[in-house]
Amino acid sequence: MNIYVILKRTFDTEEKIAIENGKISEDGVEFIINPYDEYAVEEAIKLRDEHGGEVTVVTVGEEESDKQLRTALAMGADKAVLIDDEDVDYGDQYSTAKILAAYFEDKEVDIILGGNVAIDGASGQVGPRLAELLDMPHVTTITKLEVEGSTVKIERDVEGDLEIIETSLPVLVTAQQGLNEPRYPSLPGIMKAKKKPLEELELDDLDLDEDEVEGKTRTLEVFLPPEKQAGKVLEGEVDDQVKELVSLLRSEAKVI
Amino acid sequence: MAKKVLVLGEVRDGELRNVSYEAIATAKEISEGGEIVGVVCGESVNDIAGSMIHYGADRVLVVEDENLKTYTCDAYTQALMQVIDAESPEGIVFGHTALGKDLSPRLAAKLQSGLVSDITGIENTGGNLVYTRPIYSGKAFEKKIITDGVMFVTIRPNNISALEKDESRSGDVSKVDVTIKDLRTIVKEIVRKTTDGVDLSEAKVIVAGGRGVKSEDGFEPLKELADVLGAAVGASRGACDADYCDYSLQIGQTGKVVTPDLYIACGISGAIQHLAGMSNSKIIVAINKDPEANIFNVADYGIVGDLFDVVPKLTEEFKKVLV
Numbered sequence: 252m253n254i255y256v257i258l259k260r261t262f263d264t265e266e267k268i269a270i271e272n273g274k275i276s277e278d279g280v281e282f283i284i285n286p287y288d289e290y291a292v293e294e295a296i297k298l299r300d301e302h303g304g305e306v307t308v309v310t311v312g313e314e315e316s317d318k319q320l321r322t323a324l325a326m327g328a329d330k331a332v333l334i335d336d337e338d339v340d341y342g343d344q345y346s347t348a349k350i351l352a353a354y355f356e357d358k359e360v361d362i363i364l365g366g367n368v369a370i371d372g373a374s375g376q377v378g379p380r381l382a383e384l385l386d387m388p389h390v391t392t393i394t395k396l397e398v399e400g401s402t403v404k405i406e407r408d409v410e411g412d413l414e415i416i417e418t419s420l421p422v423l424v425t426a427q428q429g430l431n432e433p434r435y436p437s438l439p440g441i442m443k444a445k446k447k448p449l450e451e452l453e454l455d456d457l458d459l460d461e462d463e464v465e466g467k468t469r470t471l472e473v474f475l476p477p478e479k480q481a482g483k484v485l486e487g488e489v490d491d492q493v494k495e496l497v498s499l500l501r502s503e504a505k506v507i
Numbered sequence: 508m509a510k511k512v513l514v515l516g517e518v519r520d521g522e523l524r525n526v527s528y529e530a531i532a533t534a535k536e537i538s539e540g541g542e543i544v545g546v547v548c549g550e551s552v553n554d555i556a557g558s559m560i561h562y563g564a565d566r567v568l569v570v571e572d573e574n575l576k577t578y579t580c581d582a583y584t585q586a587l588m589q590v591i592d593a594e595s596p597e598g599i600v601f602g603h604t605a606l607g608k609d610l611s612p613r614l615a616a617k618l619q620s621g622l623v624s625d626i627t628g629i630e631n632t633g634g635n636l637v638y639t640r641p642i643y644s645g646k647a648f649e650k651k652i653i654t655d656g657v658m659f660v661t662i663r664p665n666n667i668s669a670l671e672k673d674e675s676r677s678g679d680v681s682k683v684d685v686t687i688k689d690l691r692t693i694v695k696e697i698v699r700k701t702t703d704g705v706d707l708s709e710a711k712v713i714v715a716g717g718r719g720v721k722s723e724d725g726f727e728p729l730k731e732l733a734d735v736l737g738a739a740v741g742a743s744r745g746a747c748d749a750d751y752c753d754y755s756l757q758i759g760q761t762g763k764v765v766t767p768d769l770y771i772a773c774g775i776s777g778a779i780q781h782l783a784g785m786s787n788s789k790i791i792v793a794i795n796k797d798p799e800a801n802i803f804n805v806a807d808y809g810i811v812g813d814l815f816d817v818v819p820k821l822t823e824e825f826k827k828v829l830v
């Protein structure tokens with residue numbers, strides 16, 4: 252099988268967010284593979300181990316994304332591709348999908364796996380956008396995947412309910428928590444990863460102009476939510492606290 | 508400039524979801540006086556379409572087909588594309604729901620258009636429509652504009668108020684025929700795990716339990732409080748992992764993201780991954796026996812105490828004042 256994973260490098264979940272010169276500061280920030288994309292990598296490796304073939308991990312981003320690609324290779328992926336997007340001024344999800352589609356144009360693809368959402372940009376657009384550009388069906392937020400021949404059986408999470416879906420290859424799927432438990436890279440895995448191919452591409456290599464991939468949206472401003480006022484921890488007898496809370500929710504907070 | 512804006516009315520359990528009414532209010536802002544056209548898809552949805560008019564739509568298109576009974580990306584993409592081709596709208600608004608998230612990027616890609624997902628606010632600054640949306644799990648926000656194509660927007664439930672219902676409003680409700688064929692995905696079965704009652708993603712009030720609830724039965728007092736408040740019950744992953752409740756209740760980074768008016772966290776420590784799903788709630792109440800618990804750092808009001816003591820008392824007190 253020709254198995255592909257689209258993967259995004261992102262801030263570690265625990266990072267505090269600071270703004271510098273109107274941008275989210277990356278100073279001293281730890282980066283990780285977007286957690287949902289880790290599920291995608293794990294599932295891709297399992298598919299390959301069951302059906303044979305190759306897992307290729309693809310990312311669009313800065314050069315530093317090679318670390319996350321190496322991690323995916325250390326987990327067990329076979330090849331990695333980094334598409335450098337630094338020449339483009341205004342990028343958004345349209346741009347990312349367009350670049351990925353150009354990469355996939357001449358590839359034989361059986362399945363593409365991604366995350367259902369990136370925990371930073373959090374739009375959830377890239378998967379379905381890419382599927383459309385490749386004229387492939389997509390299934391989002393999957394929690395189970397079985398491939399038999401060209402038939403694909405999927406379970407997906409729909410706001411807590413479970414849908415059982417049948418489709419066929421080629422297909423693009425996006426991972427939800429529950430799909431699997433991603434493995435940690437083993438020491439031999441890390442050693443092997445150093446020798447696995449990591450291809451670096453520029454937009455030119457994909458016959459793309461910067462103008463063609465310019466985003467369809469612009470970010471005007473990023474800002475932090477107002478600092479939360481220190482909350483009021485109530486005091487006294489429990490019965491009085493309860494009375495006070497109810498009255499505060501009604502008169503001060505006006506939410507009841 | 509006046510624009511024609513479509514709103515996808517989303518049906519759940521034979522009714523329109525509240526977020527669809529909020530989407531009409533959003534469309535009103537985007538349309539700048541232009542026409543707002545509701546679109547309702549399903550197998551037999553004619554009877555519920557009219558309520559979109561009461562909430563501000565000028566007319567409603569009803570798209571009925573057996574293939575639209577349950578959502579699949581292919582069937583809905585085909586149906587919506589036919590509607591879009593016929594109507595040539597300048598904007599389209601969806602709820603940021605499972606359906607909206609799945610469908611809107613696909614349509615936006617087809618139309619080479621910009622999509623701003625999961626907005627919590629919209630303002631018109633000098634003719635520019637500026638959308639606000641959370642990023643980094645609500646730890647920051649960004650303001651965006653759409654520069655090209657049809658304006659696609661999905662809205663987070665509970666952030667943009669629906670317009671006042673006005674049953675005297677009238678408007679045309681008409682059927683549209685569509686051709687749906689060559690479906691590549693089939694929904695074999697839907698296993699309902701969410702309980703009936705208040706929809707967690709849209710609830711105005713949520714009572715959530717964590718590992719402190721200690722057992723499945725431990726959720727009972729929380730359910731009683733939720734009943735009195737007309738609230739939905741939610742949970743931390745701690746509670747789900749411990750099998751006290753179903754994962755469909757999980758709130759957080761890997762669960763549902765909610766922004767109710769009131770969030771009551773009972774026996775939840777306030778881990779960063781939990782906060783990712785609820786920290787933008789308008790008012791947060793924490794009930795926890797550990798005064799050092801992190802949840803108190805985001806709570807507006809806190810009670811340090813045993814939830815099995817506090818929650819039933821709270822239920823009684825609300826019963827008294829809410830009659």
Ligand SMILES: Cc1cc2nc3c(=O)[nH]c(=O)nc-3n(C[C@H](O)[C@H](O)[C@H](O)COP(=O)(O)OP(=O)(O)OC[C@H]3O[C@@H](n4cnc5c(N)ncnc54)[C@H](O)[C@@H]3O)c2cc1C
Pocket residue numbers: 257258259285287288309310311312336337339340341342343344345346347348350364365366367368369370371372373374375376377378464
């Ligand atoms: C040329 C260019 C310039 C950009 N400039 C900016 C900028 O100035 N500011 C800014 O904030 N953002 C910029 N971006 C990033 C862009 O706005 C989005 O953040 C990015 O497209 C992902 O969107 P998202 O975070 O909403 O991911 P989602 O759509 O939520 O991601 C869902 C899934 O899609 C896949 N995916 C997402 N992104 C990538 C990727 N890059 N490579 C491979 N797979 C991916 C992953 O599987 C992920 O789990 C730029 C992008 C490009 C291509």
Ligand SMILES: Cc1cc2nc3c(=O)[nH]c(=O)nc-3n(C[C@H](O)[C@H](O)[C@H](O)COP(=O)(O)OP(=O)(O)OC[C@H]3O[C@@H](n4cnc5c(N)ncnc54)[C@H](O)[C@@H]3O)c2cc1C
Pocket residue numbers: 286716717718719720742743744745746757758759760761762773774775776777778779780781784794795796797800812813814815
């Ligand atoms: C990748 C990743 C994703 C995650 N995603 C999520 C997510 O989406 N949602 C989520 O919630 N978590 C998520 N987590 C888990 C998260 O880190 C925490 O482990 C989890 O939120 C803890 O749940 P809890 O607060 O119920 O349990 P605990 O941290 O064990 O807290 C229990 C609390 O109950 C209090 N308590 C005990 N008994 C009583 C009593 N009788 N009365 C009052 N208080 C009492 C204790 O003081 C304590 O503060 C994720 C973790 C990872 C690594």
